[in-house]
Amino acid sequence: MTPEPSPSAPTAAPPVPSTRPAATLQRRLFLVGSLLVAGLALSVVAFGDLGEDLVYFWDPSQMAAAGEDAVGATIRLGGVVKAGTVQWQPDANSLKFIVTDGKVEVPVEATGAPPQMFREGIGVVVEGTLTKSGVFTSDRLMVKHSNEYKAPEGEMSAEERKTLYTTVEEL
Amino acid sequence: MATTQSGGLRWEHGLLALGLALLAVGHVQGLFFAPAEAMMGDVGRILYVHVPTAWADMLVYTACFGFAVAALWTGKATYDAAVEASAEVGVLYNALLLFQGSVWARPTWGVFWTWDPRLTTSAVVLVLFLGVLVLRRVIPEPERRLNLSAIAAVLAYVGVPIVYFSVKWWRTLHQPFSSPQTVDGSFITPLRLAAFGMIFLGAGLIGLRWRALRRGLERDLATPDLPAAAPALRLPGEAGGSAAGGAL
Structure with a gap:
């Protein structure tokens, strides 16, 4: 869906920005970059063996x-x-x-x-x-x-x- | 594109009604027809509120992530609005989740709060998505706002799988994953009804907020050199926030 020019926008408004090639490229680079950082962060937490250092309780x-x-x-x-x-x-x-x-x-x-x-x-x-x-x-x-949720055996008075x-x- | 500001039933109203109906049926079943939990008694019935909220919140945040990716790929206001709408509902559900959890924890665990990995990561995710919403309110330039808040949403979403797996990766006080094998058969139907209820309710709420935000953001993004109409002053409840000054 192409953004429609708003009726109340000034007529001298510059071309719609989100379709400028440079802006589009920049946004998509941002997307790739943030997905990479997010993936990296998740894998560090998932596979980084934090479990040893991050212990809620000792046995x-x-x-x-x-x-x-x-x-x-x-x-x-x-x-x-x-x-x-x-x-x-x-x-x-x-x-x-x-x-x-x-x-x-x-x-x-x-x-x-x-x-x-x-x-x-x-x-x-x-x-x-x-x-x-x-x-x-x-x-x-x-x-x-x-994590077990049990019904009582027989009717509970x-x-x-x-x-x-x-x-x-x-x- | 519909132009009416008010009136008329839309798909989001249908979703809200469906969600509320499912919640009502699920909770009547859960509160009055399902047996009390063997160990926790009636307190255990908060299961039907808490677990559906958690599932739905995960889906809402996942939708927010998807919208953020779409916003960055296309630059379209419709996705920009969806990022904000879904982040708002995600934060709402997340806050509810922490509150319900505390209410449940006090009588069962004995404490309202403890820095257990599941609880801590849930609280961190709440703060991260609040950050996304704050970003959207402090950046006046429409294009920058779209870019930065979408990037922030993608990064904040990292926390969601961490919350989910926290009970598996680390030792917690919070119980591990439940499954149909660990939940009595008589609890499952009300649980599922309430879960679909929370999901449809959330989708309807996102729809409402998306419609309220979309037109203002379309206008903002069409006139990028002008700062948006004081977004910092825009109240969340104000429909089409920037309509008042979008054209300046």
């Missing part, structure tokens, strides 16, 4: 491998809540459990009530520091949801639905 093995260096630093630690290790004391506002990646186990002490989805066997990410005694003290506990929000009390 217990990585923290163990860091040894003494890990002590005292602020760390995000991710793993699974080991079954049978959760101790929740509402009065003391204290939550203790073990985070594991299947190889290394780290005892965690957190403060505050955990999110409602917190339970044994679920993935968590805890932010905090590793103390000299080997206990990880956390002031921020996050629960990792998997209103009662059961409610309990989903009160997992904390049941621990």
Whole structure:
């Protein structure tokens, strides 16, 4: 579609610019250039092995491998809540459990009530520091949801639905 | 070319109506007929809002990229207008996406926000496309505005596949890709309805904005030596923004 000269444009307007050969060539060079830069940037991110440097959380093995260096630093630690290790004391506002990646186990002490989805066997990410005694003290506990969305087995009663929000009390 | 400023039903109105209808049907199904999610309960129903927004936003940004390529290749105002229209809708969906994600994250993860790769890259893409829109408002020369904002849109689009693959490339708190294998069958139909709803709604919104912007940009580009009519002062809602002073 050729741009129509607008009725209100001055009659002495220069020729329509977008059809000037020089302008067209320049624009198309811009196009090729930006596509090249974009492609390059994407491939650097995709194939540049940034994964090693860009880690949102450590797993217990990585923290163990860091040894003494890990002590005292602020760390995000991710793993699974080991079954049978959760101790929740509402009065003391204290939550203790073990985070594991299947190889290394780290005892965690957190403060505050955990999110409602917190339970044994679920993935968590805890932010905090590793103390000299080997206990990880956390002031921020996050629960990792998997990409599985399941319907409950059988009909869910209103009662059961409610309990989903009160997992904390049941621990 | 249609000249009426108002009145008359157009294709974009059809898309908007179709989008809203699909969203309505999808959400009635998702909220009232599909079962609650086994672990998250009713909170999990935000799935039907969040995931369709994410899919649609990706498509909107992809359209923006395509329009930017076409604008640079042809120099035509119609594509220039489409770049702006789709960048606006992309930014809108992106902002909605981050908001919905926070609302979902607080009860499930326990936090509104964390600097996880998926969240961080989504926020970066929002800022990049906001940058495209800012560029369009600060460059008064029509040709330069077309060129630079289209280049910026092509470059900003790099972030979109990075957001998509972030859950695969890096460790995240955000869940990885869902697929029909990981989503219960009873959730899939409302999810799909809502997804098509968001896509058609987005296409309709782009159409509305494209029509509002196109004529002003055609006029701007036809008189390149004159700066456009104070684009910095043009409000997003103002139809045919430069009509007032395009001719000077």
